[in-house]
Amino acid sequence: MSFVHWWRSGDAVTQTAALVLLLMSVASWVIMLWKTRLLSRASADLARSLAAFWQASDWPQAHAAVAAFDREALALPLVAAADMARARLEVRAGGSALQEPALAHATRLLRGALSAGTARLQYGQVVLATVGATAPFVGLLGTVWGIYHALAAMAGAGQISVERLAGPVGEALIMTAAGLAVAIPAVLGYNVLGRTVARLEADLEGFAHDLRELCASAPEA
Secondary structure, X not given: OOHHHHHHHOOHHHHHHXXXXXXXXXXXXXXXXXXXXXXXXXXXXXXXXHHHHHHOOOHHHHHHHHHHHOOXXXXXXXXXXHHHHHHHHHHXXXXXXXXXXXXXXXXXXXXXHHHHHHHHHHOOHHHHHHHHHHHHHHHHHHHHHHHHHHHHHXXXXXXXXXXXXXXXXXXXXXXXXXXXXXXXXXHHHHHHHHHHHHHHHHHHXXXXXXXXHHHHOHHHO
16 A cells, blocks of 8 residues: 555545644644754753852853853843842942842843743743644544445445445544654653753742842842
């Protein structure tokens, strides 16, 4: 059985299901390859960026050091937000009544930068989860419809036998196998990449917390 014969023997529903599975497979593999590269760079760069930040002697040097290592711009927005917050705190350090709003402003800046970084890390995870959850059902839909289509055609011809039924049913079962072939890599990619994403998010959250503590100590410096 050739692909051309299988494609021509199927109707619009079967062909649509096959195209959907193809698009799901292409999308999931593109996302997995892109995220593997992104997370590999981010893991190495984040460790170097944080080490360079804590080894710097002042804020300008720390900002420049992080910018030199952080190619994916995960830690750099946090440093920039903390730098802006420290500048505001130093200007408004005259009275305790003004310090709390300034610290709240620092928290909002750091939260916004952290949210942008985590959103970049999480990008594509929803697609992988969706493909892993729905691809088997799309394949099953194609199989059920293909079997129904084959039985209806044989009933119309007036001749039904095991030999005549085996071929069309076997062709229809290909859709179930295709659905599993699309879903399994997506689920594995979601789980493996998700662990790396969770680790990087924890590092960024800890760094954001440390930066807020530094911002809070700015008026006392």
